[in-house]
Amino acid sequence: xxxxxxxxxxxLSKWFGGLAANKDIDFSVQEGEIVSIIGPNGAGKxxxxxxxxxxxxxxxxxxxxxxxDITRLGADKVCKMGIARTFQIVQVISDMTVLENVMTGxxxxxxxxxxxxxxxxxxxxFTGLYEKKGLLATELTIADKKRLEVSMALATQPRLLMLDExxxxxxxxxxxxxxxxxxxxxDKGMTLIVVExxxxxxxxxxxxxxxxxxxxxxxxxxxxxxxxxxEVIQAYLGEKYRVVAK
Amino acid sequence: xxxxxxxxxxxxxxVLILVVIFPLVIRATFPIHVxxxxxxxxxxxxxxxxxxxxxxxxxxxxxxFFGIGAYTSSYxxxxxxxxxxxxxxxxxxxxxLVAAAIGYPxxxxxxxYFAIAxxxxxxxxxxxxxxxxxxxxxxxxxxxxxPESFTNxxxxxxxxxxxxxxxxxxxxxxxxCYYVATSKMGYYFRAIKxxxxxxxxxxxxxxxxxxxxxxxxxxxxAVAGTFYAxxxxxxxxxxxxxxxxxxxxxxxxMLGGAGSIMGPVIGAAVLIPIAExxxxxxGYKGTGVDMLIYGLxxxxxxxxxxAGVWGFLSRIGRKTR
Numbered sequence: 144x145x146x147x148x149x150x151x152x153x154x155l156s157k158w159f160g161g162l163a164a165n166k167d168i169d170f171s172v173q174e175g176e177i178v179s180i181i182g183p184n185g186a187g188k189x190x191x192x193x194x195x196x197x198x199x200x201x202x203x204x205x206x207x208x209x210x211x212d213i214t215r216l217g218a219d220k221v222c223k224m225g226i227a228r229t230f231q232i233v234q235v236i237s238d239m240t241v242l243e244n245v246m247t248g249x250x251x252x253x254x255x256x257x258x259x260x261x262x263x264x265x266x267x268x269f270t271g272l273y274e275k276k277g278l279l280a281t282e283l284t285i286a287d288k289k290r291l292e293v294s295m296a297l298a299t300q301p302r303l304l305m306l307d308e309x310x311x312x313x314x315x316x317x318x319x320x321x322x323x324x325x326x327x328x329x330d331k332g333m334t335l336i337v338v339e340x341x342x343x344x345x346x347x348x349x350x351x352x353x354x355x356x357x358x359x360x361x362x363x364x365x366x367x368x369x370x371x372x373x374e375v376i377q378a379y380l381g382e383k384y385r386v387v388a389k
Numbered sequence: 390x391x392x393x394x395x396x397x398x399x400x401x402x403x404v405l406i407l408v409v410i411f412p413l414v415i416r417a418t419f420p421i422h423v424x425x426x427x428x429x430x431x432x433x434x435x436x437x438x439x440x441x442x443x444x445x446x447x448x449x450x451x452x453x454f455f456g457i458g459a460y461t462s463s464y465x466x467x468x469x470x471x472x473x474x475x476x477x478x479x480x481x482x483x484x485x486l487v488a489a490a491i492g493y494p495x496x497x498x499x500x501x502y503f504a505i506a507x508x509x510x511x512x513x514x515x516x517x518x519x520x521x522x523x524x525x526x527x528x529x530x531x532x533x534x535x536p537e538s539f540t541n542x543x544x545x546x547x548x549x550x551x552x553x554x555x556x557x558x559x560x561x562x563x564x565x566c567y568y569v570a571t572s573k574m575g576y577y578f579r580a581i582k583x584x585x586x587x588x589x590x591x592x593x594x595x596x597x598x599x600x601x602x603x604x605x606x607x608x609x610x611a612v613a614g615t616f617y618a619x620x621x622x623x624x625x626x627x628x629x630x631x632x633x634x635x636x637x638x639x640x641x642x643m644l645g646g647a648g649s650i651m652g653p654v655i656g657a658a659v660l661i662p663i664a665e666x667x668x669x670x671x672g673y674k675g676t677g678v679d680m681l682i683y684g685l686x687x688x689x690x691x692x693x694x695x696a697g698v699w700g701f702l703s704r705i706g707r708k709t710r
Contacts, residue, residue: 198586222592234587236580238648247576251592254573299592 147174147209149303149334150195150226155204157190164190166358168204172303177325177335179345181369182355183379188338189231191355192307195336196228197221208303223251227301229292231308231338235280241291242267242276248298263298270294270324286317293324304328305336310344322347342380346370354379396706412552419669421548425620427661428555429613434642434653435562436609439569441639442647444602445582447504450511451610451638454484456630458611459618460518463530473542477615484611485604492603496596499585508632515630529625532618542619551620558616559654562609566650569605578602579648637664640683644690646697655698660686 150172157165164187172178180188193199195206197218206214213221236244245263246256253259267273270290275283283291289309296304310321322344329335329348339345345352345366352369354362356378362369369375412421433451440446461483462476471479495506519527535541544550569575577598580588585595618624637660645656664679671678694701 196590198589218586218589219592219594222590228590230586230590234584234590236583236587238583239576239579243576247580248591250573250576256571256573256576259573295591 148172149174149176149209150336151205151207152191152195153205153207155191155194155206156202157187157194157199158202163358165194165201168355168358168360170353170360170363172334172336174302174334175329175332176350177329177337177348179337179339179349179352179366180355181339181342181345181352181379185357186355186379187358188355189307190358192228192305192336192338195221196226196305222299222301225300225302226305227296227299227303228305229289229296229307229309231311233285233288233292235288235291235295237279237281239280240276241272241278241280241283241294244280244291245294245298248295249300251299263294266294266297269327270297271320286313286320289313289321290324293321293328297328301333303334303336305338307338308340309337310339310341318344342370408556412549418548421552423662423665425548425552425555426665427657428552428559429617429620430638430641430661431559431654431657432555432562432613432616433610433638434645434657435559435566436606436613437638437642438647438649438653439566439578439609440602440606442642442649442652443570443575443582444578444599445499446507446599446602447500447639448507448603448606449504449632449635449639450507450509450514451606452630452632452634453511453514454488454607454610455614455617455634456514456518456624456626457484457487457607458614459624459629460524460530460614461611462615463532463618463624464524467530467533472540473615473619474540477542477612480611480615481608484607484614488603488607489600492600493596496599508635511630511632511635515626515632518630519626525625527625527627529623529628530618532622534622543622551616555616555620558612563650563654565605565609570650574598574601582648637683640687644683644686644697646699649697649699649703652697652699655702659698 148171152171153169155165155168156163168191180191182188190199194201197216197220201214205212208224208226213224216224236247239247242260242263245266246259249259249262253262264273267276270293272287272290272294275287280288280291293306293309310318313321318341325335325348349366352364352366353360354369354375361374361378362372370380411424433455437448437451441448458480461480462473465471465476465479466473491510495503498506518524524530535543537544537546539550577588577593580591580593581595581598588595614629617629641656641660642653644660645654646652660683663682667678667682690697
């Protein structure tokens, strides 16, 4: 792993009226890492995602991406800078085929349809959806839709990929497939930030874990450190992890 | 969906040949007039389809662009003697500029909020023209008679030149639409139609692409407006800026199939003859009968075939292939 800082978040806060969804959050992500963000519902994980990717304007604080300030950029500009993301609720273009969906993402770097299509086919081969390229996005299972959404994000050729609960609602087999895919993406040199509830996956893939609770970062560390921290167990994981951690 | 099949090309060529020889065989003026209106509304439908069917901005204000086109070329020709062909281009650009000026502040409006804003915009334009003395206010503008010629865009002895000019305009609009639909722009429009979030996450500058869609749409509608003015030789706000025209444009596109290249043309070919023939056979007693039939068709379409007539045809086409 090399030492370039990919993403740096300093003093980030987001207020909705009187409610602080994110309060003074600091963290940084090194190039090539997989960092997971965990925490109970309402902890501010998705808000943090939205602030970083330009869907929300932070009330305070700063976000830099490879040294460049992206705090005030709109979502499409952030994407052009090289940050791609998926949504908690899958977002695909329903009246397009799988291939067209991914191709639309690839058009960020191509003006013409033909080369964008080639790029899209390459990505679909990588993510294992090539066989289904002719299907309409709506005809896919939920697992395949999530895989498609990841493919669309990859098509924009990001340096940082942010996945928001891409494992929720999947069965065991599908879960392992997506874990393999995430590792494969990292092996290609991409940096990943993952919001996840599935602890099994978090443990397996993460280099570091950031824990949020009530809008604040309560700890950060390796997966092992996190699951043995009493505060984290109290706030999020529950008592059964106290046993596991021992 | 985008590579044209041999079958589609053959069908297209046959239809085109039939349409070209139609006025030479049928010499009565009324059917030719109806066909001209079919072409005109087909063109307006294509204009709507680019912003409504592809980019998902449901405009109920297309009559404003239609009217701006008609007024611009007519006013320029009457006051400054500017050639209507030049006026047609100027009208297109004026409409596109107005569209950008009104579209920009509306760029965060989606769905029915956009639709409401478009109605408000078109009504404001209509009221302004209705009171604007310089352009004839409610009395409208009567174009001065010039010798008939292609250069003057005016023909008195026969409707045939209008017929073929309208046909060429329609074909050009189809080519524009085909180009839009099969280019980067078209895919970005469809992403925006799905949701602004999904578009932005793919790096689409939503505001910019929405403005592009609105401007193309306005330009095509304004060109249709100039054609109408040169054809009827009289315009007033009631004839070119009425909300009913905007609604008719939407219905035509929805019936034919929003978001498909041929949809609006098919919609116009079905609805315009119904409207014109009920109006002439039933006279003023029949006012509204065409709307009744429209309503019924729209209900049937939305219940059984939301993709419109085009969706229905292409499904049959797929089955029999």
